[in-house]
Amino acid sequence: MADVIQLLSDHLANQIAAGEVIQRPASAVKELLENAIDAGATDIQLVIKDAGKEWIQVIDNGKGMSVTDARMSFERHATSKIKNIEDLFRIRTMGFRGEALASIAAVAQVELKTRQKDNDTGTRIVIEATEVKLQETCATAEGTNIIIKNLFFNVPARRHFLKSNTTELRHVVDEFTRVTLAHPQIAFRMWHNGTEQFHLPAGNLKTRIVDLLGGSCEKNLVPVGEKTEFLNINGFIGKPSGATRTRGLQFFFINNRFIRNSYLNHALVAAYEGLIEKDSFPFYVLYLETDPARVDVNVHPTKQEVKFEDDKMMYAYLNAAVKHALARNNISPSLDFTLNKEITQLSAVTKPQEGNAVTQVQRGYLANAFSQKNQAHFIDRNDGLKKWKDLYAIAQQPIPSNPKPETGFQTALHDKQQNQLSTGQGSLLVQGSLLITTVKSGLIVIHIRRAQERIWYERLLEQWNSGKTPSQQMLFPATYEFPPPDALLLEQLLPDLSRVGFDIVPFGNYTFVVQGVPTDLPAGEEKNVLDEVIDQIKHEAKDAVGQRSDKLLMQMARRLSINKHSIQQPETQQALIDELFACSQPEFSPTGKKIFTLLRKESLDEMLG
Numbered sequence: 001m002a003d004v005i006q007l008l009s010d011h012l013a014n015q016i017a018a019g020e021v022i023q024r025p026a027s028a029v030k031e032l033l034e035n036a037i038d039a040g041a042t043d044i045q046l047v048i049k050d051a052g053k054e055w056i057q058v059i060d061n062g063k064g065m066s067v068t069d070a071r072m073s074f075e076r077h078a079t080s081k082i083k084n085i086e087d088l089f090r091i092r093t094m095g096f097r098g099e100a101l102a103s104i105a106a107v108a109q110v111e112l113k114t115r116q117k118d119n120d121t122g123t124r125i126v127i128e129a130t131e132v133k134l135q136e137t138c139a140t141a142e143g144t145n146i147i148i149k150n151l152f153f154n155v156p157a158r159r160h161f162l163k164s165n166t167t168e169l170r171h172v173v174d175e176f177t178r179v180t181l182a183h184p185q186i187a188f189r190m191w192h193n194g195t196e197q198f199h200l201p202a203g204n205l206k207t208r209i210v211d212l213l214g215g216s217c218e219k220n221l222v223p224v225g226e227k228t229e230f231l232n233i234n235g236f237i238g239k240p241s242g243a244t245r246t247r248g249l250q251f252f253f254i255n256n257r258f259i260r261n262s263y264l265n266h267a268l269v270a271a272y273e274g275l276i277e278k279d280s281f282p283f284y285v286l287y288l289e290t291d292p293a294r295v296d297v298n299v300h301p302t303k304q305e306v307k308f309e310d311d312k313m314m315y316a317y318l319n320a321a322v323k324h325a326l327a328r329n330n331i332s333p334s335l336d337f338t339l340n341k342e343i344t345q346l347s348a349v350t351k352p353q354e355g356n357a358v359t360q361v362q363r364g365y366l367a368n369a370f371s372q373k374n375q376a377h378f379i380d381r382n383d384g385l386k387k388w389k390d391l392y393a394i395a396q397q398p399i400p401s402n403p404k405p406e407t408g409f410q411t412a413l414h415d416k417q418q419n420q421l422s423t424g425q426g427s428l429l430v431q432g433s434l435l436i437t438t439v440k441s442g443l444i445v446i447h448i449r450r451a452q453e454r455i456w457y458e459r460l461l462e463q464w465n466s467g468k469t470p471s472q473q474m475l476f477p478a479t480y481e482f483p484p485p486d487a488l489l490l491e492q493l494l495p496d497l498s499r500v501g502f503d504i505v506p507f508g509n510y511t512f513v514v515q516g517v518p519t520d521l522p523a524g525e526e527k528n529v530l531d532e533v534i535d536q537i538k539h540e541a542k543d544a545v546g547q548r549s550d551k552l553l554m555q556m557a558r559r560l561s562i563n564k565h566s567i568q569q570p571e572t573q574q575a576l577i578d579e580l581f582a583c584s585q586p587e588f589s590p591t592g593k594k595i596f597t598l599l600r601k602e603s604l605d606e607m608l609g
Helices: 010-021 025-038 067-072 085-089 100-106 156-160 165-182 205-213 215-220 262-271 311-328 357-367 383-395 408-417 448-466 484-499 526-538 545-562 570-581 601-607
Strands: 043-049 055-060 109-115 122-128 131-138 143-149 187-192 195-200 221-227 232-238 250-254 257-259 284-289 427-430 434-439 442-447 471-481 503-508 511-518 596-600
Touching: 025 043, 025 055, 025 100, 025 143, 025 165, 043 165, 067 122, 067 131, 100 109, 165 187, 165 195, 165 205, 165 250, 165 257, 165 484, 195 205, 205 215, 205 232, 205 284, 215 221, 221 311, 232 311, 250 262, 262 284, 262 311, 284 311, 434 448, 434 570, 442 448, 442 570, 442 601, 448 545, 448 570, 471 503, 471 526, 484 503, 484 511, 484 526, 484 545, 526 545, 596 601
Parallel strands: 043 187, 250 284
Antiparallel strands: 043 055, 055 143, 109 122, 109 143, 122 131, 187 195, 221 232, 232 284, 250 257, 427 434, 434 442, 442 596, 471 511, 503 511
């Protein structure tokens, strides 16, 4: 049998590698910005056109490269960052694999100009799909100027799967935001299609956060600062009152590298227990600095996922540091919140020695910081007795017999059609969230919130399809500032928002003026609705307009149901039941959750013996 295994060509191998490293224009932007930072630049400019699909240019004032280095930089696994295996475990630079430029050059047209400080002239290189078309001497400023044209021009299928310009620009802004937050000491500027999007002078972290995310976040910033021999933690967290319904404003940096880590996120959110609502997310921009040998950053192509030598220790330190910061700012759910000596000893923790003995001791007292004994817990013990009395009262009322057994949702629907649903004979509101009512076959238990979501969703859908959504103008229009990625998406959503009753006008600098809102939307809820819609849509994998409008209607229905007054009166309860069973799909909420269940008389008899 003939041999079938063969070596891939360098061109094909580079294209395969490019698929891992360069997934979209934002990936190329990230790699080029990090190269500029590693080159020691203090001023970096980013210029893009058509969301980076046609043009990405990064200009820096860094060290520049020699003639030989400029050419070598486009070879696979050619790098100045590491030289031996030991260096791989002491990484402090952004890049180290030597793959970025080679991967970009495999799927784009590249032009590079670079000059070192001591040289009178620089070098210009033109590469297309890994093939060097030109290398010559040129006049250029000190540093590096690199242009990426027509990304994925030679991989049509890959280019076809890029999203809309608005979506791709949002990803570019996301990467730009992460890189610039990681390096506030460096000046950055960004242009898109000739318009300046960001002008960020060098400064401190607080100034950078305000410049990037808007002045409205400044009043909510709480400083965090803990130093030990094992880990330094610095940055800012948000006050509980500033928690939002979206996860967008959460940033972890380890040794100035942006990372995603659900375990550390849990440590931070746990510190807010009792301070924020269940579905709210705190703001944070935190920098963790530790010995590079304790962190493995070489576990993912994008380097955004890392592994820690002792993640439990990291968890304990972070959780304690955040609680400490909240305590210093008089933000705590506890009654007696005297800092115990364990927390004050954070700065005196010694570096772990060989073995695990010291580490175990440290983990013990850090994990017990802000222990349960300091937390206030209040339980209304009489509340349960009251509910049992209510249930006993309703239990004394007769339940209709069921001479012809029927099953499931069809039974409930049939009973509704036969006018057998009656709050007058058997309706009980349980803890404000469930409604129990008698039917021909037994009892129906209705989840009130989900029922309201279904009713509002179908009402909004009907208005959407008819193009007649009632709206009311605000007596005092409200101005809201959004993070840049959210503002870009919101601008794209304005036509859809108009169809559900919003009247929103862009006001520049990522701010919007809300002049009108849907008639049924409670006052002051417009910002919550917009935040939730943005969060839902930006995490969708596709840009389908149908999905977008559906998410918008679902979030509107959810918000309207949350703020609807409690249904205490029997007439209101009956109206809810009537409206629910008049819906086209009364069984499930817009998100697919079950709205009601039928407890048949036979089942109740069996349970009661």
